Structures are given as C-alpha cells and as structure tokens.
Amino acid sequence: MSKKLKLYFQLLEVLTIRELKSRYRASILGPLWIIIQPLLTTLFLAVVFEKIVKIKINNIPYFLFLYSGIMVWNFFEQSINLAKESLVWNRDLITKSKFNKEVLPISYVLSKIIDYLVNFLVFLILLIIYHFKIKLLFFITIFNLFPLFLTVTSVSLIFSALNAIFRDFGRIIEFILLLGFYATPIIYSENMIPEKIKIFIQINPLSYIINFNRQVFFENKVDYYNLFLPAIFGVIFFIISWLIFKKLEKKIVDLI
Amino acid sequence: MKNNQPAVIIDKITKEYYLEKPKTLKTWFKNIFSPFKKYPVFKDFSLKINKGEAVIITGPNGSGKTTLLKLIAGITFPDKGKIQTFGKVVPLIELGAGFNYELTGLENIWINGTILGIEKEKLVKLIPKIIDFSELNDFINIPLKRYSTGMITRLAFSIAVYSEADIFLLDEVFAVGDEKFQRKSINYINKFLERKKTLILSTNINIKKFITYFKKINKNIISVELN
Numbered sequence: 001m002s003k004k005l006k007l008y009f010q011l012l013e014v015l016t017i018r019e020l021k022s023r024y025r026a027s028i029l030g031p032l033w034i035i036i037q038p039l040l041t042t043l044f045l046a047v048v049f050e051k052i053v054k055i056k057i058n059n060i061p062y063f064l065f066l067y068s069g070i071m072v073w074n075f076f077e078q079s080i081n082l083a084k085e086s087l088v089w090n091r092d093l094i095t096k097s098k099f100n101k102e103v104l105p106i107s108y109v110l111s112k113i114i115d116y117l118v119n120f121l122v123f124l125i126l127l128i129i130y131h132f133k134i135k136l137l138f139f140i141t142i143f144n145l146f147p148l149f150l151t152v153t154s155v156s157l158i159f160s161a162l163n164a165i166f167r168d169f170g171r172i173i174e175f176i177l178l179l180g181f182y183a184t185p186i187i188y189s190e191n192m193i194p195e196k197i198k199i200f201i202q203i204n205p206l207s208y209i210i211n212f213n214r215q216v217f218f219e220n221k222v223d224y225y226n227l228f229l230p231a232i233f234g235v236i237f238f239i240i241s242w243l244i245f246k247k248l249e250k251k252i253v254d255l256i
Numbered sequence: 257m258k259n260n261q262p263a264v265i266i267d268k269i270t271k272e273y274y275l276e277k278p279k280t281l282k283t284w285f286k287n288i289f290s291p292f293k294k295y296p297v298f299k300d301f302s303l304k305i306n307k308g309e310a311v312i313i314t315g316p317n318g319s320g321k322t323t324l325l326k327l328i329a330g331i332t333f334p335d336k337g338k339i340q341t342f343g344k345v346v347p348l349i350e351l352g353a354g355f356n357y358e359l360t361g362l363e364n365i366w367i368n369g370t371i372l373g374i375e376k377e378k379l380v381k382l383i384p385k386i387i388d389f390s391e392l393n394d395f396i397n398i399p400l401k402r403y404s405t406g407m408i409t410r411l412a413f414s415i416a417v418y419s420e421a422d423i424f425l426l427d428e429v430f431a432v433g434d435e436k437f438q439r440k441s442i443n444y445i446n447k448f449l450e451r452k453k454t455l456i457l458s459t460n461i462n463i464k465k466f467i468t469y470f471k472k473i474n475k476n477i478i479s480v481e482l483n
Contacts, residue, residue, distance in 0.1 A: 007373055014370045022358040093354035097347065097371050098330050253332045254274055 011099060015107035019082075020114065034115045035122055038074050042067045049187050057189055060218050061130050067123055068217060069186035069210050072144075075116040076152050076206060077177055082108040083156030084173055087164040091256055101249050102242070105160040109153050113145065127217070137220060141213045143227060150234030151205045154241035161248040164256045185210055205230040205237075262342060263423050263454040264305040264328055269337030271298040271323060297323050298334070303480065307342075307422075308452040314459060315482030321458035324482070325349060325425045328456065343422025343454075346372055350427065351412035357401040361392055361411055364400055368412065372419040382418045390414035391437070410437055417444055423454045 024030040042063060049055045050062040057065045083105035087094060090104050120141070124134055162169045184206045185193075193201055201207045212226035272294040297320040305311055313321050326332045327339055329347035354371065355364050365386055369379045387396050390410045400408060416424075424445075449455060 003375065006375060007370065010376055011370050014367045018356055018359060018363070018367055021363065022356055025358055090354065092350070093371070095326075095331065096349040096353035098345075099371050250333050253326075 008100065008103070011103050012107055012110065015103055016110040019108055019111040023111070031118075034118045038067065038070050038119055039122070041074070042070050045070070045187060055188060055192075064123075064126060064130055064132075065189070065214070065218075066187060067126060068214055069184070071116070071119045071123060072148065072206060072210050072213065073181060073184060073186050074119070075112055075148065076155075077181070078115070079109040079112040079152045080156055080159060080173065080177065082112070083152075084159040084163045084170060086156075087160050087252060087256060088167075094256060095253055101252060102157060102245050105156040106153055109149065109156055112152075113149065116145070116148075123217075132217075135220060137222070138216060140222060141216050144209050144212055147205060147227070147230035147234040148209050150238045151209075151230065154234070154237040157241040157245040161245050161252060164252050165248065180204075180206075189214075205233050261307045262304060262340075263307045263309070264303070264342070264456070265338075265340040266301065266303040266328070267338045267340075268300045268302050269298055269327065269334035269339060270296065270300060271320075271327065271332075271334050272296045273323070298327075300337070302337075305454060305456065305478070307454055308449065309478055310449055310455045310457070311478045311480060312457050312459065313480045313482060319482040321482060322349060322427050325427050325456065325458055328423070329425055341423060344373065344420060345423045345425065346416055346419045346421035347425040348412070348416050348427065349425070351409040353412075355400055355408065355412070358399055360399055361390075361396040361403070362387075364411065365415055368415045369419070372415065374419055386414045386418050389417055389440070406434065413441060417441075421448075421453065423456065424448065426455070426457045428459050 024033075027033065029036070046063050046066055049066075055062065086104040086108050087101065093099075093104075094101060124138065127134060127138075159169070159173055163173070183200055184204055185201060190198075190201055190207065190211060208226045208230040212223060215221045215223050215226070273296075274294055313324060315321055323332070325347060326349065327334060328341060329345050329349070330339075330341070331347065331349070354368065356367065359367075362383070365383055366379065369382070369386075374382065387393055390407075390413075392407060392411055395403065395407065400411075403411070445455060
C-alpha cells in the first residue's frame with residue numbers, strides 16, 4: 001500500500017475512534033444509549049401504529065417488524081445528522097490543516113456502524129424472546145451493510161458539503177429526513193402501498209435493504225435482487241457524490 | 257548564497273477572498289454568476305524561497321500573512337497562478353487547531369500526528385519523544401479540557417517538531433510556553449535550519465528579537481513585507 005493511502009486509512013481510523021470516544025465518554029449511560037434509543041422509538045411507534053392506527057402485518061409480531069425497519073432507518077438518519085455537521089464542527093481543522101476533507105463525514109458514518117451491529121444483536125435477542133429460531137441464514141443480512149454504508153455515505157458527503165456552504169441547508173435536511181421516514185417501508189410493508197405511488201418506494205434504496213432483511217428474518221428467504229440492486233445503485237451514487245464533494249472541497253475552506 | 261535549491265516557488269498568484277454571503281434572495285439573483293463578494297488579497301504576487309532559508313513575513317493585520325502560509329500549505333488555493341513546494345510542508349497556523357478537548361493528550365497526539373502525516377509505526381516510536389519534549393509526562397492521560405493554555409500549545413508544538421517537516425510554517429506561534437520551553441523551541445528551530453530545512457514565519461511583533469535569534473547561527477534570513 002502506498003504511503004498516501006496508508007495515511008488516508010489511518011486518518012479515517014483515528015477520526016472514527018475520536019468520534020466514538022468523545023461521544024460516549026461524556027455521558028453517564030454511555031453506550032447503553034445505542035440499545036435504549038431504538039427500543040424506545042420502536043415501542044412508541046408500536047403503540048401508535050399497532051394499538052391506535054391498527055396496522056396488521058400477517059404472522060409477524062408488529063414490534064419485531066417495526067424494529068427490523070427502525071434498525072436500518074436509525075443508522076441512516078443518525079449518521080446523516082452527525083455527518084451533515086461534520087465539516088461545520090471541524091471548521092478549525094479544515095481552515096488550519098491540510099487533509100482530505102471527506103474523511104470527516106465518512107468517519108462519522110463509520111462510527112455509527114458499531115451502533116448498527118449492536119442493534120442487530122439486540123434484534124436477534126428480541127427474536128429469541130418472541131420464540132423465533134435463530135438461523136445461520138440471518139447473518140447474511142450483514143452483507144446489506146455494504147449498500148447501506150454506500151447510500152448513507154453518499155448522502156452524507158453531499159449534505160455535509162452543502163451544509164458547510166449554506167447553513168440553511170441543515171434545516172432543509174430535517175424535512176427531507178422526516179419525509180424519508182414515511183417514504184420508507186418502516187411502519188408499513190411494501191404491499192400496503194397503492195400501485196400508483198409505489199414508484200416512490202421503488203426509487204428508495206432503503207426499501208430494498210429493509211425488504212431484504214425482513215424476508216430473511218421472517219420468511220427465511222433470500223432475494224438477491226434486493227441485495228444487488230441497492231449495491232449497484234450504491235456504488236454509482238457513491239462515485240457521483242464523491243465527485244461532487246471533491247468539486248466543492250476546495251471552495252469549502254474559504255466559505256465555511 | 258551558494259545553495260539555490262528551491263523550497264517554495266510562488267508564481268504570479270492572485271487570491272481573492274469571499275467577504276460575505278449574500279443575505280437576501282434579491283442579491284442572490286443579482287449576483288447569480290458570481291454570487292459572493294470578493295476582496296483581493298494577492299495580485300500577481302511572486303516569491304521564491306530556497307532550502308535552508310528562514311523567511312520572516314511581516315505586515316499589518318489583514319495584509320495576508322496567514323493567507324500566504326495557508327496557500328503554501330495547500331490549505332487554500334490561488335485563483336490564478338501556481339505554487340510549487342518541494343518536500344513535506346507542515347503548517348502551524350494555530351497551535352492546537354483541531355484538538356479534541358474531551359480526549360486525552362495522548363489520544364490527541366494520535367489525531368494531530370496523523371493529520372501532520374506521521375505513519376502509525378513511526379508515531380508509536382515518536383510518542384515517548386513527543387511527550388518528553390512537551391514535558392507533559394504527568395498529564396498525558398488527562399482530557400485536554402483540564403490542560404492550561406500553555407500546556408496545550410506545548411503539546412501542539414511538540415507534535416509538529418517530530419513531524420519531519422522540510423518546510424515549517426509558523427503563524428505567530430514561534431515562542432510558546434514558559435522561558436525554558438521557549439529556549440528549547442528556539443534550539444530546535446536552529447538545528448532545523450542547520451539541516452538545510454526551510455522555515456517560514458509570519459509575525460507582526462518582536463521582529464528584531466527573532467532576527468537576532470537566527471543571525472547567531474544562520475545567515476540566510478529573508479524578510480518579506482506585505483502591505
């Protein structure tokens with residue numbers, strides 16, 4: 001490996017560790033928040049949509065159904081919320097030292113992978129509690145991290161750069177994320193959507209990722225289409241957003 | 257001067273800075289092709305710096321001292337013209353820029369050292385030396401938020417000292433820490449110059465003091481005044 005590439009990964013590593021350490025060191029409950037947060041979110045949403053709105057999913061406990069979607073969504077949303085501020089928070093570093101700035105948003109996304117893996121284990125425990133048999137097949141969903149990471153990183157790269165140049169953009173992202181939550185099959189399943197608006201689900205890579213996981217967990221079925229399509233999309237999206245970021249990078253120093 | 261190997265070549269650069277972003281939508285549309293107001297800092301500016309030279313850049317506030325260092329470091333880029341550097345450039349634009357105050361001194365050495373381009377294997381070996389130079393042995397595992405300002409600058413300077421720079425850029429951060437540490441820093445810089453490395457220093461105070469420091473051992477002092 002060339003010296004430059006080695007230093008690049010070293011920088012990603014130290015920045016990811018920095019983020020993990022500083023995030024959990026100052027709080028009392030610390031890493032426990034990784035577990036508590038999605039459980040509480042799922043609980044609240046389950047009360048609203050199962051008991052009040054009365055959504056029914058065939059043969060699947062709604063809490064589990066919901067959690068399997070929340071798990072993916074949380075990684076997406078929390079990574080973006082951190083990454084969008086990554087350049088702004090590190091203004092000092094950007095204006096006073098030389099390095100590839102994309103490592104900042106990427107390191108925040110990487111730090112959230114730990115959370116995702118912890119939540120995956122929590123989900124397996126939930127399955128046991130609900131008397132599901134844990135199968136080796138379930139671990140195939142780990143491969144989904146590849147398209148998920150690429151999608152999240154791509155969005156993060158673009159949002160972080162735009163937010164550094166136009167601070168208003170941070171506010172706009174809040175709305176985009178709110179919209180995204182309801183435009184993703186988290187609280188409902190894809191077949192509940194009317195044909196007419198199904199297109200919005202079909203252009204959303206997160207739908208494929210969540211559907212793939214649910215099919216594996218609840219039907220023990222592997223649909224490679226749902227794995228490879230978002231992966232290919234992810235690679236293309238990543239290249240495009242990388243190029244956009246690199247184009248804006250030189251301007252960011254003077255405009256941030 | 258016998259040695260004429262170049263360290264930095266600045267060739268007719270122009271650099272304009274954005275003053276402020278347009279506040280209203282109306283001004284936005286008016287300036288759609290050049291949306292930000294600009295202020296020229298450099299116009300057709302050229303400068304050549306050779307290896308082994310100590311360059312002292314002086315000038316009033318706003319004359320572009322820091323900008324010049326940032327341009328040489330490659331942190332920001334000229335709108336026109338070209339800048340070439342030969343060797344590893346280490347900028348100290350502000351001591352401790354990018355330090356994380358929740359983390360310990362040691363953890364910050366890892367981050368800062370990596371940003372200054374020190375590889376893992378080297379850094380492992382250098383860390384004891386960095387800690388020794390900074391005289392922070394007793395505090396290295398304590399979060400930076402408990403450090404005094406002097407301790408923070410000492411840590412930052414010590415990391416930079418071991419970054420193996422060929423061209424060292426100091427922005428008004430020449431003499432930091434207490435008198436003992438200052439003397440150590442000056443000693444280090446003198447040795448640095450003896451090894452035919454390049455120092456570029458910007459300052460608007462105490463120029464005479466600096467020049468006498470350097471003249472003792474090094475005759476290649478160049479003074480550049482910006483206005």
